[in-house]
Each structure stands twice: as structure tokens, then as C-alpha cells.
Amino acid sequence: MKTHHIKKLLFIASFISLWPVVTIHANDTMTVGDLVVIRNSVVAGNVDIPDAGDGVSTSIPVTVFNGAKDGPVMALIAGIHGAEYSPILAMQQVVTKLDTTTMSGAVIVVHNANLPAFQGRTIYFGPDDLKNLNRSFPGEAEGSVTERIAHVLTEQVIEQSDYLMDIHSGDANERLGPSYTAYYAEAGSPELREKSRRMTVAFGLDTVVLFGGDLSSPDSQIYTSAQAVALGVPAMDVESGELGVVSADYIDPITDGVISVMRDLDMIPGEATPTNLPVFIKERARVYSDYDGVWHLSPRIEAGQYVHEGTILGTITDYHGNRLGKVTAPDSGILLIVFGTPPVNQGDNIAVIGLVNP
Numbered sequence: 029m030k031t032h033h034i035k036k037l038l039f040i041a042s043f044i045s046l047w048p049v050v051t052i053h054a055n056d057t058m059t060v061g062d063l064v065v066i067r068n069s070v071v072a073g074n075v076d077i078p079d080a081g082d083g084v085s086t087s088i089p090v091t092v093f094n095g096a097k098d099g100p101v102m103a104l105i106a107g108i109h110g111a112e113y114s115p116i117l118a119m120q121q122v123v124t125k126l127d128t129t130t131m132s133g134a135v136i137v138v139h140n141a142n143l144p145a146f147q148g149r150t151i152y153f154g155p156d157d158l159k160n161l162n163r164s165f166p167g168e169a170e171g172s173v174t175e176r177i178a179h180v181l182t183e184q185v186i187e188q189s190d191y192l193m194d195i196h197s198g199d200a201n202e203r204l205g206p207s208y209t210a211y212y213a214e215a216g217s218p219e220l221r222e223k224s225r226r227m228t229v230a231f232g233l234d235t236v237v238l239f240g241g242d243l244s245s246p247d248s249q250i251y252t253s254a255q256a257v258a259l260g261v262p263a264m265d266v267e268s269g270e271l272g273v274v275s276a277d278y279i280d281p282i283t284d285g286v287i288s289v290m291r292d293l294d295m296i297p298g299e300a301t302p303t304n305l306p307v308f309i310k311e312r313a314r315v316y317s318d319y320d321g322v323w324h325l326s327p328r329i330e331a332g333q334y335v336h337e338g339t340i341l342g343t344i345t346d347y348h349g350n351r352l353g354k355v356t357a358p359d360s361g362i363l364l365i366v367f368g369t370p371p372v373n374q375g376d377n378i379a380v381i382g383l384v385n386p
């Protein structure tokens with residue numbers, strides 16, 4: 029039978045329920061940038077971010093799995109911050125564990141969202157435009173390179189996903205503990221919030237941070253996962269790792285968590301391994317530096333420990349060593365993030381404390 033005859037029959041079949049079920053689904057073929065991924069196949073490639081007149085071009089390395097069976101599209105984004113290595117390394121593990129023949133739905137793995145920052149070994153900001161990718165959504169098609177990356181991630185990844193994980197660690201200057209997941213607990217429909225909550229519990233980490241904000245306008249949502257939620261995509265954040273350290277203690281929980289969430293969503297075979305004892309952190313207190321200078325973390329302080337209001341976290345000196353001031357915990361709770369390296373600038377967020385029972 030000639031191809032156009034088959035197409036005609038399929039077209040007619042779509043109106044006649046007696047015909048054997050032949051359904052054309054949205055993810056029969058997936059397109060991410062220039063990458064075309066047919067059903068039951070994997071494509072590893074790059075989504076190009078061309079020079080927009082600023083002399084900067086880059087690309088986003090991705091692997092796209094299009095499963096044999098129908099199901100949701102999961103986006104996994106690592107490397108929004110280029111010096112947060114455990115997510116980037118976990119994605120290299122994840123791609124070895126996925127198999128399209130038993131997969132329902134599709135997975136877009138973004139290995140390294142911010143290649144300029146990774147290659148330039150910069151914290152927070154891209155080296156070319158000094159912009160923070162996780163403050164640059166939804167991005168701009170003709171903006172600076174960080175804004176162009178955000179734009180492409182919004183159009184090519186977030187907008188065609190049904191679920192999204194934005195995976196971070198403490199940046200190369202930050203101690204972070206314990207590893208935690210997070211989601212927007214007040215934004216979107218009750219159904220969307222429940223889907224996001226379920227992802228965080230299924231991921232398996234015991235600490236879950238509840239982000240605030242109703243995120244009603246996508247144009248003003250500058251964070252990756254906030255942009256997703258504003259566009260109606262259930263989303264979660266992960267934080268696992270610190271200080272640029274490469275350790276299985278930080279990498280493996282990301283890999284295991286991703287697999288567990290996909291199992292929970294029936295995208296891949298196997299039993300999910302959710303947390304049984306989630307500790308929900310509803311509010312966070314932040315400490316900002318009053319000075320430019322040198323940060324001295326107290327040797328008695330570890331990320332992840334419980335600190336009381338007034339606990340001395342460290343001191344700041346000028347560059348000669350003269351003491352400018354001490355930094356104390358503004359509230360009692362779990363010290364989630366604290367600076368672990370000496371550079372400190374006025375306005376820097378030195379510490380984040382999670383309030384367990386605000």
C-alpha cells in the first residue's frame with residue numbers, strides 16, 4: 029500500500045472507533061532545538077545558542093529519551109549554576125540508567141544548562157554578561173548570552189514538559205546541608221501543587237522546603253522552576269552538594285531521586301523510594317553581609333546543624349584582618365546554607381536558616 033493510502037486510512041480511522049486503535053500522540057516525535065527524536069530512541073546532541081552580535085555563542089548539551097510508550101515529558105535541568113557539579117555529574121549517571129524500550133513518556137536531560145559558567149568556573153554569574161541564569165527567566169531571544177540561554181530553555185524545554193526538576197547544589201563558595209528538595213507550595217492550581225509536592229516526597233530526601241509566592245505572571249518569574257510553575261508545569265528544585273566538591277554522597281542521591289520520581293510517575297519500571305519522614309520547612313531566614321571583606325566561618329559551625337537565634341556563625345574582617353563585625357543567626361532553625369570560603373561582599377547572602385516550626 030502506498031504511503032498516502034496509509035495516511036488516508038489513518039485519517040479516516042481517527043473518526044471511526046471500530047477501526048483498531050491507531051492513535052497519533054504528541055510525543056511520537058519530539059523536537060528539542062534542532063534535535064529530532066523519534067519514538068523509542070535516544071538522541072544526544074547540542075542545542076545551539078548563536079552569537080547575537082555580542083561575540084558570544086554557546087550550546088546546551090542535552091540527551092533526549094523518547095520512550096516506546098505514551099506518558100509524560102520529564103525535564104531534568106542541571107548546571108543552571110556552572111560550578112554546582114553534583115547535578116551535572118548525576119545527569120551523566122542518569123542517562124546510563126534509562127531505557128526507552130520500557131519507558132512511558134519522554135525525558136529531556138539538560139546536562140549543563142550554563143556552559144559559559146561551567147567553562148569559566150564562575151559562581152552565581154555567567155562570565156560574559158555577569159548575569160545569574162536563575163534570575164534571568166523567561167529570557168530574551170536577542171538578549172545577552174545568559175538571557176538567550178534562559179529563552180531557549182523556556183521555549184525548548186520548559187514549555188514542552190509535563191514535569192520539571194531544576195537540580196542545584198550549594199555553589200562553589202557555599203556549604204549546604206542537609207541535601208533537600210523544594211517546591212512552590214502556594215502557586216498554581218491545587219492539582220499542580222499536589223503534583224509538585226508528590227515529586228518532592230518521591231525524590232526521597234527527608235528535608236523539603238516550601239517556597240512561597242503565587243507566581244501568577246510568567247513574565248516576572250525569574251527562577252527556572254518558578255517559570256515552569258507559572259506556565260502550569262509541576263516542578264521541584266533539588267539542592268545536593270557544596271563547595272565544588274565531587275562526592276558520591278551528593279551525586280548518588282540525585283540519581284536515585286530522579287529514578288524514584290520517574291518510577292512514582294510510572295514512566296519507568298520499579299518501585300519508588302519516597303521519604304517516609306519529610307520535614308517541611310515553611311520559612312527561611314536569611315543573613316546578608318554589611319561589609320566587603322573576608323569571611324571567617326566559625327569552626328564550630330556546620331551546615332545542616334540546628335542553630336539558635338543569636339548563635340555566632342562567623343566574623344567578617346577587612347582585607348588587613350581588622351574585625352568589622354560578627355554575624356549571628358537571626359532566628360532558630362536548620363542552617364541550610366552558609367558561606368564556606370573567604371570572599372564576602374556587602375549585600376551577599378551569607379547564610380540561610382530553615383525554620384521548622386515558624
Ligand SMILES: [Zn+2]
Nearest residue numbers: 109112196197
Ligand atoms: Zn544553584
